[in-house]
Amino acid sequence: MSDLQMTDVVPLVPRARTGVGHVAPLLPLEVSGLRLDVGGAALLDGVDLTLAPGGCTVIMGPNGAGKSILLKLLHGLLAPSSGSVSWNALPATQATARQALVFQKPVLLRRSVAANMDFVLKARGADRGRRDALLEDVGLAHKARQPARLLSGGEAQRLALARALATDPEVLFLDEPTASLDPASVLVIERIVGEACARGTRIVFVTHDIGQARRIADEVVFLHRGRVAEHSRATDFFPEPRSQAARDYLAGKIIV
Amino acid sequence: MTIVRLIATTALSLCLAGAVAAEDTSIIVQSTTSTANSGLYDYLLPIYSGESGITVKVVAVGTGQAIKNAENCDGDLLLVHAKASEEKFVEAGFGTKRTDLMYNDFVIVGPENDPAGVAGSSDAKAALTKIAETGALFASRGDDSGTHKKEVALWKAAGVDPSSASGDWYRETGSGMGATLNAGIGMGAYVLTDRATWISFQNKQDYKIEVEGDETLFNQYGVIPVNPEKCPSVKIDAAQNFADWLLSSEGQEAIAAYKVDGQQLFFPNAPKE
Amino acid sequence: MQSIGEAFRLAFTLVVTGEADLYEIVALSLQVSLSATLLACLVGLPIGALVAVSRFRGRGLVLVVMNALMGLPPVVVGLLVYLYLSRSGPLGFLGLLYTPGAMILAQTILIVPIVAALSRQVLEDLHAEYAEQFRSLCLSRWQSVTTLLWDGRYALLTVGLAGFGRAVAEVGAVIIVGGNIDHATRVMTTAIALETSKGDLPLALALGIVLLVLALGVNAGVQSLRMSAARHAMVGASHV
Numbered sequence: 001m002s003d004l005q006m007t008d009v010v011p012l013v014p015r016a017r018t019g020v021g022h023v024a025p026l027l028p029l030e031v032s033g034l035r036l037d038v039g040g041a042a043l044l045d046g047v048d049l050t051l052a053p054g055g056c057t058v059i060m061g062p063n064g065a066g067k068s069i070l071l072k073l074l075h076g077l078l079a080p081s082s083g084s085v086s087w088n089a090l091p092a093t094q095a096t097a098r099q100a101l102v103f104q105k106p107v108l109l110r111r112s113v114a115a116n117m118d119f120v121l122k123a124r125g126a127d128r129g130r131r132d133a134l135l136e137d138v139g140l141a142h143k144a145r146q147p148a149r150l151l152s153g154g155e156a157q158r159l160a161l162a163r164a165l166a167t168d169p170e171v172l173f174l175d176e177p178t179a180s181l182d183p184a185s186v187l188v189i190e191r192i193v194g195e196a197c198a199r200g201t202r203i204v205f206v207t208h209d210i211g212q213a214r215r216i217a218d219e220v221v222f223l224h225r226g227r228v229a230e231h232s233r234a235t236d237f238f239p240e241p242r243s244q245a246a247r248d249y250l251a252g253k254i255i256v
Numbered sequence: 257m258t259i260v261r262l263i264a265t266t267a268l269s270l271c272l273a274g275a276v277a278a279e280d281t282s283i284i285v286q287s288t289t290s291t292a293n294s295g296l297y298d299y300l301l302p303i304y305s306g307e308s309g310i311t312v313k314v315v316a317v318g319t320g321q322a323i324k325n326a327e328n329c330d331g332d333l334l335l336v337h338a339k340a341s342e343e344k345f346v347e348a349g350f351g352t353k354r355t356d357l358m359y360n361d362f363v364i365v366g367p368e369n370d371p372a373g374v375a376g377s378s379d380a381k382a383a384l385t386k387i388a389e390t391g392a393l394f395a396s397r398g399d400d401s402g403t404h405k406k407e408v409a410l411w412k413a414a415g416v417d418p419s420s421a422s423g424d425w426y427r428e429t430g431s432g433m434g435a436t437l438n439a440g441i442g443m444g445a446y447v448l449t450d451r452a453t454w455i456s457f458q459n460k461q462d463y464k465i466e467v468e469g470d471e472t473l474f475n476q477y478g479v480i481p482v483n484p485e486k487c488p489s490v491k492i493d494a495a496q497n498f499a500d501w502l503l504s505s506e507g508q509e510a511i512a513a514y515k516v517d518g519q520q521l522f523f524p525n526a527p528k529e
Numbered sequence: 530m531q532s533i534g535e536a537f538r539l540a541f542t543l544v545v546t547g548e549a550d551l552y553e554i555v556a557l558s559l560q561v562s563l564s565a566t567l568l569a570c571l572v573g574l575p576i577g578a579l580v581a582v583s584r585f586r587g588r589g590l591v592l593v594v595m596n597a598l599m600g601l602p603p604v605v606v607g608l609l610v611y612l613y614l615s616r617s618g619p620l621g622f623l624g625l626l627y628t629p630g631a632m633i634l635a636q637t638i639l640i641v642p643i644v645a646a647l648s649r650q651v652l653e654d655l656h657a658e659y660a661e662q663f664r665s666l667c668l669s670r671w672q673s674v675t676t677l678l679w680d681g682r683y684a685l686l687t688v689g690l691a692g693f694g695r696a697v698a699e700v701g702a703v704i705i706v707g708g709n710i711d712h713a714t715r716v717m718t719t720a721i722a723l724e725t726s727k728g729d730l731p732l733a734l735a736l737g738i739v740l741l742v743l744a745l746g747v748n749a750g751v752q753s754l755r756m757s758a759a760r761h762a763m764v765g766a767s768h769v
Binding site: 282284289293297298313314315316325327328329330432433434435437438456457458459460487489 | 615616617618621624626627708709710711713723725726727728729730
């Protein structure tokens with residue numbers, strides 16, 4: 001763990017909507033020369049990336065390409081060894097507070113479903129009245145009083161998504177949220193992510209599932225061996241990937 | 257929220273404990289253990305408290321520690337049995353006045369088979385010399401208590417320095433009378449004990465009194481109120497009241513009346529007024 | 530060895546006949562040790578939680594010291610508290626020596642390290658699971674600590690029980706600061722020590738059996754509380 005420099009806990013920053021009043025928008029995102037070394041190995045090496053406001057970016061790539069690491073660096077959970085992540089030149093701590101991340105394995109508190117929602121709403125100083133509507137939206141209203149730890153995998157991930165949206169994030173990161181979930185939950189999650197995107201929430205979605213990527217992506221960032229191999233519009237990427245690595249990946253030649 | 261209430265109750269009970277302690281109807285007696293372990297206080301205190309309304313709280317430790325505690329002002333009255341130390345205590349100004357209260361005697365108890373052959377002796381010096389010569393086990397308090405001080409004096413009179421045999425046949429337990437008796441009986445050693453503790457002791461097994469009746473085995477108890485000039489916290493009126501009662505003819509009769517198994521444990525000898 | 534059978538018979542008789550003196554001693558034992566446990570949790574849990582979520586220079590040393598203090602000898606704690614509470618000591622004016630308050634204080638000091646060290650371990654494991662989520666939510670240190678304490682509450686109950694077990698079983702500290710005064714500061718362990726010194730081994734052993742049953746009762750009580758709370762949460766009948 002010693003090389004993984006975790007950033008310190010940051011103070012709570014008041015919520016702000018994109019473009020409202022004098023609060024500066026989070027986007028565009030400028031990433032340059034991003035590198036992360038762990039135990040002498042470079043997990044990411046020289047990542048340059050620009051994300052414009054709006055839409056859904058899917059990050060793809062084989063296992064070990066550095067997708068999850070990149071997501072955590074963008075969200076500010078990890079500090080880079082070198083290079084920079086700049087959310088419209090805003091302080092990094094402020095950026096984290098205006099974003100949310102749905103982990104591959106949902107981290108749920110040992111409390112009821114409703115209390116998990118309340119916890120986040122309270123921590124972010126958000127309106128608690130939205131809880132029931134959010135739970136309704138992910139199909140968990142009837143399980144509000146149950147202990148969250150007893151939910152099935154799909155239910156747990158839907159709760160994690162509802163909880164992330166409860167904070168009204170300007171950027172929503174999702175790290176392979178639907179890996180090994182039941183098809184119904186996958187569809188619910190894709191629908192809700194799509195709706196959030198339509199409302200203006202910037203989506204950054206890591207997935208292995210090519211079909212899913214086709215369904216939700218506006219643009220694709222293809223990572224290979226710790227570098228951005230390709231960054232292009234979805235309509236260009238899927239029919240005609242430019243990089244050899246992406247072509248092999250889509251053709252199923254790179255399995256891992 | 258029950259947790260909060262529980263915490264509040266605890267804090268309150270802590271405060272109350274302090275407040276109750278500050279009330280002025282009770283005194284603390286720093287005492288030797290023999291008077292407590294033999295049940296004397298259990299007999300005397302209900303009589304006294306019933307008449308006076310003063311609650312007497314007894315802290316029973318060795319004489320040495322009782323005196324130290326009293327010097328720290330952690331008691332109102334001292335009841336111990338080591339005359340020389342008691343007089344020093346008064347001279348140093350910690351006590352107002354020392355008065356003889358009662359006496360009994362020390363005895364040497366040992367196992368049935370009597371390895372040193374001292375049974376029936378009434379000469380303590382000779383018996384101790386024999387024990388040392390035969391190397392029979394002897395368990396000492398070794399804790400600076402009244403009994404320990406008496407034992408050290410007896411060895412000195414016998415011309416034996418047992419400390420050189422410490423850990424060999426001379427075993428210092430460093431604990432109270434009862435614990436030393438338990439240990440001594442466990443290892444088959446001779447033990448010097450006051451008669452009151454011995455009579456009321458319930459783990460005698462095959463032990464019996466081997467040596468008794470020597471006048472050097474005399475055991476005098478004294479009572480001393482702690483001096484309020486040294487210790488302003490002392491409740492001198494109540495302490496003096498209890499001391500006066502113990503020394504009065506009524507208190508003295510009560511001491512004489514206390515018996516275990518039909519045997520009188522303490523013999524009152526307060527000076528007559 | 531016959532005294533063991535005698536002790537069990539005696540213990541049974543003691544409890545059944547319900548001697549007032551015994552109940553007084555039992556009640557004081559519970560009052561003192563439960564109060565000490567509660568106070569120790571109040572002090573020790575936040576310390577354990579803070580150390581669990583914090584990374585600082587010298588943390589390793591702090592952990593070693595915390596763990597070592599779990600082995601505090603009761604007699605030493607008793608002596609220290611005695612020296613402070615003695616009339617000639619700095620806190621003598623409180624008049625706490627030879628009161629249940631002094632015993633609570635001594636036992637609290639004795640078990641704070643146990644509560645702090647064990648809760649640190651429990652909460653650090655929990656924190657390892659929660660840490661990234663907490664950082665993502667930008668929780669303050671205080672919010673992290675309170676969340677861990679609440680979510681770890683069932684594991685922490687066991688920590689509290691460990692503290693209680695140590696408190697209710699120790700004799701070295703309470704006998705020095707309490708004085709084993711009849712009807713005032715006599716608790717189960719000091720009563721056992723007294724009966725042992727009187728040579729009444731069966732009675733001492735019988736009291737020991739009663740103490741064991743007492744500890745068993747407290748543990749069973751907490752366990753059933755825990756289970757009913759868990760069942761409650763499963764069924765989800767009301768607010769959690």
